[in-house]
Amino acid sequence: xxxxxxxxxxxxxxxxxxxxxxxxxxxxxxxxxxxxxxxxxxxxxxxxxxxxxxxxxxxxxxxxxxxxxxxxxxxxxxxxxxxxxxxxxxxxxxxxxxxxxxxxxxxxxxxxxxxxxxxxxxxxxxxxxxxxxxxxxxxxxxxxxxxxxxxxxxxxxxxxxxxxxxxxxxxx
Amino acid sequence: xxxxxxxxxxxxxxxxxxxxxxxxxxxxxxxxxxxxxxxxxxxxxxxxxxxxxxxxxxxxxxxxxxxxxxxxxxxxxxxxxxxxxxxxxxxxxxxxxxxxxxxxxxxxxxxxxxxxxxxxxxxxxxxxxxxxxxxxxxxxxxxxxxxxxxxxxxx
Numbered sequence: 090x091x092x093x094x095x096x097x098x099x100x101x102x103x104x105x106x107x108x109x110x111x112x113x114x115x116x117x118x119x120x121x122x123x124x125x126x127x128x129x130x131x132x133x134x135x136x137x138x139x140x141x142x143x144x145x146x147x148x149x150x151x152x153x154x155x156x157x158x159x160x161x162x163x164x165x166x167x168x169x170x171x172x173x174x175x176x177x178x179x180x181x182x183x184x185x186x187x188x189x190x191x192x193x194x195x196x197x198x199x200x201x202x203x204x205x206x207x208x209x210x211x212x213x214x215x216x217x218x219x220x221x222x223x224x225x226x227x228x229x230x231x232x233x234x235x236x237x238x239x240x241x242x243x244x245x246x247x248x249x250x251x252x253x254x255x256x257x258x259x260x261x
Numbered sequence: 262x263x264x265x266x267x268x269x270x271x272x273x274x275x276x277x278x279x280x281x282x283x284x285x286x287x288x289x290x291x292x293x294x295x296x297x298x299x300x301x302x303x304x305x306x307x308x309x310x311x312x313x314x315x316x317x318x319x320x321x322x323x324x325x326x327x328x329x330x331x332x333x334x335x336x337x338x339x340x341x342x343x344x345x346x347x348x349x350x351x352x353x354x355x356x357x358x359x360x361x362x363x364x365x366x367x368x369x370x371x372x373x374x375x376x377x378x379x380x381x382x383x384x385x386x387x388x389x390x391x392x393x394x395x396x397x398x399x400x401x402x403x404x405x406x407x408x409x410x411x412x413x414x415x416x
Contacts, residue, residue, distance in 0.1 A: 096378060098316055102370040105320040109327045110363050116331055117356045121344055129331070130338030134267050137335060141328040240364065248371035252379070255387065 100156055104149030107237050111148075112141065140192070147187040155180040174238045181234015185226035193219065268336045275329035278322040279410075283403045285315045290396040293389045305388050309377050312392060316370045323363065330359075348413060355409040362402045369395045 119125040129137075155176045197215070292311055296304050334341065342348040372395065376388070 096374050098313060098370065099374050102316060102320045102367060102374075105324050106363055106367045109323050110360065112327050112331070113356055113359050113363070116334070117353065117360075120341075120349075120352065120356070123343065125334065126337070126339050126341035129335035129341070132335060134264075134271070134332055134335060137331060138328055141331070145324055145328075241367075244364065244368050244371055248368055248375055251372060251391075252375045255391065 100153045101149065103156065103241065104152040105145065107152055108141075108145045108148045110237065110240070111233055112144070143191050144188055147184050147191075151180040151184040151187070154183075170242060173242050174235060177234040177238025177241065178231045179234070181237065182227040182231040184234070185228070185230020186223055188230075189222055189226040193222070268332075271329045271332040271336070274325055275333060278325040278329070279403065279407060281322045282319060282326075283400060283407070285319060286396045286399040286403060289315055290393055290400060293392045293396065297389055308388060308392055309373065312373045313377055316373055319366065320370070323366070327359075351409055351413050355406060355413065358402065358406045358409065362399075362406060365398060365402060369399065 116125065119128060158176060159173065289308075289312060293308055296307055299307065344350070344353060372391070
């Protein structure tokens with residue numbers, strides 16, 4: 090593996106950047122549309138922090154997987170724009186699914202436990218809800234991945250240009 | 262845990278994380294200035310090592326800031342002033358500032374990672390100047406956002 094791909098700092102910083110940027114954009118949009126106050130008022134602090142922690146974890150992991158599949162060309166600076174965006178979108182979609190699955194699994198588990206011995210959960214409805222939720226989560230993740238992939242690509246290129254101006258060799 | 266105590270802890274964590282960002286950036290800026298008397302190769306190695314450690318902590322602090330920032334807004338809840346108010350305009354500007362800080366910081370980290378991974382002949386680089394610019398920029402952006410935060414809380 091090349092030094093670029095080996096970099097844990099790169100994975101950590103990109104993963105956190107993606108989480109922070111997405112969350113800040115989301116909060117800004119919710120605030121501007123007037124939906125933030127009521128949404129936050131109905132959300133428990135611990136639940137909100139847990140949701141953020143889960144998103145941070147899944148985004149870091151998906152970013153790591155996306156980077157490790159990119160090959161050494163990222164370090165060389167010759168980033169294949171289409172391939173980068175494709176990977177960003179696919180792993181963004183997977184991230185959306187992972188973020189949905191965690192809370193959903195807990196919800197289903199609690200539902201089953203609380204309903205044990207009582208009413209049987211409406212299985213077809215539950216499956217339909219999971220299917221629709223998954224499609225939406227994948228779609229949102231895909232779009233987010235596209236936007237963040239674009240930003241990443243631009244910043245990769247700018248950093249490459251600056252390093253080139255400093256006359257730093259690209260190989261050891 | 263009571264609502265007031267959790268609110269206090271969230272505010273404390275938010276401020277502590279900001280202090281880490283700002284203090285670290287100023288420290289790196291100062292270090293890049295004062296360590297210029299070292300051998301160029303030594304200076305380069307020291308700076309990149311310190312910068313790499315700072316970047317790792319920086320991103321942890323950023324995650325904490327975003328999470329606790331939303332928690333702070335949650336404490337206001339339904340009483341959150343609208344976007345058309347002066348408070349709302351300040352909040353929107355602050356959020357935009359956070360986005361700028363995030364993008365600038367990713368660029369800074371990418372540069373550090375590239376320089377470190379290249380195993381560069383850092384002696385040949387105007388490295389001190391580049392790092393000074395990066396960390397002064399980080400400090401200024403952080404101070405601007407902090408100013409807006411103080412303005413929002415007490416203004």
